[in-house]
Amino acid sequence: GHPLYGKEMAEAQILSDAYIAIKDGKILAVGTGQPDPELIDDHTEVKSCEGKVATPGLIDCHTHLVYGGSREHEFAKKLAGVSYLDILAQGGGILSTVRATREASFDNLYDKSERLLDYMLRHGVTTVEAKSGYGLDWETEKRQLDVAALDRDHEIDLVSTFMAAHAIPTEYKGRSQEYLDLIVEQMLPKVKEEKLAEFCDIFCEKGVFTADESRYLLSKAKEMGFKLRIHADEIESIGGVDVAAELESTSAEHLMVITDEGIQKLAKAKVIGNLLPATTFSLMEDTYAPARKMLDAGMAITLTTDSNPGSCPTANLQFAMHLGCFMMRLTPVEILNAVTINAAYSVDRAKTIGSFDVGKQADITIFDAPNLDYLFYFFATNLVTDVYKKGQKVI
Ligand code: NIG
Ligand code: FE
DSSP states (O other): OOOOOGGGGGOOOOOSSEEEEEETTEEEEEEESSOOGGGOOTTEEEEEOTTSEEEEOEEEOOOOOOOSSOOGGGHHHHHTTOOHHHHHHTTOTHHHHHHHHHHSOHHHHHHHHHHHHHHHHHTTEEEEEEEOOSOOSHHHHHHHHHHHGGGGTSSSEEEEEEEEETSOOGGGTTOHHHHHHHIIIIIHHHHHHTTOOSEEEEBBOTTSBOHHHHHHHHHHHHHTTOEEEEEESSSSOSSHHHHHHHTTOSEEEEOTTOOHHHHHHHHHHTOEEEEOHHHHHHTTOOOOOOHHHHHHTTOOEEEOOOOOSSSOOOOOHHHHHHHHHHTTOOOHHHHHHHHTHHHHHHTTOTTTSSSOOTTSBOOEEEESOSSHHHHHHSOSSOOEEEEEETTEEOO
């Protein structure tokens, strides 16, 4: 299988008068009317959701879930027009959350993350990707990754990404190469050995890491067996897209200011575009990623929250979906494919989640809506009424 590319994203099988039969936490059958009685035994559960919409459990494939503190003290600056990169350059922004995260205990980080996951679940999300990157030292990065292993206790499944290259820590100011060497020589081997994360990510941005630095880190990570992601073309276009294409990164994130040439490169290299329209909204910009151009070029895209304390403090994937519709003019089917099957590919879980294919995990989100269009027509309201995880009702 492969993600849905370009025009394929407009395709979906939509059933009315449908049932879903579940056995042992997995999809046994999906169809219209009544299931074949031969399929059904005492261990089979059949759901009918008359008058409602059922989709595969939503997948939020880009979040910065685990962090200390919050940043509402920067909100007034933001409202007054001080830019995100200026706040960071003044030692605020990500670096302010780094200070708070270093000070936070495991239990504090755990409780905060658990609460965020609870919000996400209530909004219909059943799988979440979570990045580290607010420690920028081994001890704290590890604590974040250990917290992200909390899916052992939570209904939501988590996929971890190691992102110590999220900013240059104050103690390494002006010595970014030395910091990258520390990541490559000391942190990455431990993450690998202790199986703390599957993916490696970096913030390729003006004033943060250059394209060459991103290439260096990600190629080392790739050699060590990590799958790759890269925050690229979020605020300035400085070459992160080329790195994503060259290294065949699984995904490239943001892409708000990507060029037409960049889109062609990602399409050709089959890099998934993880788009974060709620970040554009929260940054109070009008640079929504050119999603339609990406589809026209044959790219696969996802929509995801970027949930984090700075550029996008929200836990509601439906809000990103609504912006995908209203600001990017994506259709309901394209959006649902973005947050289910394509997001499953983005987190490398397409064998088990992201669609109602027989045998996949019975992760199901049910909306109080008579049809798909209604999900987008009636906006800014949480329409989720029920969530099933591995066949169990969790909401
Ligand atoms: O994806 N761009 C870099 N990282 C996050 C923001 C993190 C923060 O501001 O705390 C993002 O937007
Ligand atoms: Fe991000």
